[in-house]
Amino acid sequence: MSESPSPHEIRWQHDGVRVVGADRLDANTAQTPGMDRKAAINFARVGAQRLWAGTVHIHANAKTGAHHHGPLESVIYVIKGRARMRWGERLEFTAEAGPGDFIYVPPFVPHQEINASRDEVLECVLVRSSGEAVAINLDIEPVEKPETVRWVDPTHPNG
Numbered sequence: 001m002s003e004s005p006s007p008h009e010i011r012w013q014h015d016g017v018r019v020v021g022a023d024r025l026d027a028n029t030a031q032t033p034g035m036d037r038k039a040a041i042n043f044a045r046v047g048a049q050r051l052w053a054g055t056v057h058i059h060a061n062a063k064t065g066a067h068h069h070g071p072l073e074s075v076i077y078v079i080k081g082r083a084r085m086r087w088g089e090r091l092e093f094t095a096e097a098g099p100g101d102f103i104y105v106p107p108f109v110p111h112q113e114i115n116a117s118r119d120e121v122l123e124c125v126l127v128r129s130s131g132e133a134v135a136i137n138l139d140i141e142p143v144e145k146p147e148t149v150r151w152v153d154p155t156h157p158n159g
Contacts, residue, residue, distance in 0.1 A: 018046045025055060043131045052131045058115045058122040066091055066140035068110050073129040076103040081122035084144075087111040091143045110138050 005013070018041075025038035026045060039045060041053035058081075076083065076097075083097045085105075091112050097103050105111060115122040 015047070020045065029054070048131060050130060051127065053125065053127040056124045056126045058113075058124070060115060060120055060122075061118045062122075063114045063144055064112055066110055066112050066138040067135050068108050068138065069105065069128070070134040070136055071107045071130075072132075072134050073107060074103075074105040075127045076105070077101075077125040077127075078103070079123040079125065081120050081124075082116040083122055083124065084114040084116040085111060086114065086143050089140075091140060094143075110140060112144065114144055 020040045025040050027036070027038050029037045029039050036057040036059075037054060038056075039052070039054040041048050041051055043049065056076075078097045078099055078101050080099055083101075083103060084094060085097070085103055086092075086094050087105075087109050089110060091110065095103075096116055
């Protein structure tokens with residue numbers, strides 16, 4: 001005779017580890033010209049309470065305006081292309097990242113995200129410490145002015 005699964009086994013079976021396959025990413029997120037975003041991990045998809053993770057494909061030459069993400073921490077992992085980040089009170093600091101590199105953006109740090117290539121898509125994985133889209137646009141003149149296509153999404157509503 002086989003035993004019935006215990007309530008704990010049933011709970012873990014449905015509420016335990018989740019695998020979201022690459023072909024199961026959710027493109028039903030805010031999409032705008034210049035950026036293609038797909039959610040993998042969020043509250044709606046897997047019940048994540050304190051994370052959002054997904055993929056972001058940023059079109060060539062896309063740039064945000066100056067902003068910060070309030071109390072959120074962000075991690076960007078570059079898969080393909082070249083990312084340029086500017087940060088500081090006047091966006092006076094700069095660094096670039098390529099495939100295999102991680103970028104960490106601490107809470108409240110003024111920054112500007114840039115696809116450093118004029119002709120290649122930048123492919124990244126983005127992880128945030130909250131499922132909420134928080135972006136505070138700043139009245140700082142960006143060092144690299146947004147041109148061609150602004151990087152606009154729920155966390156960058158004004159580019």
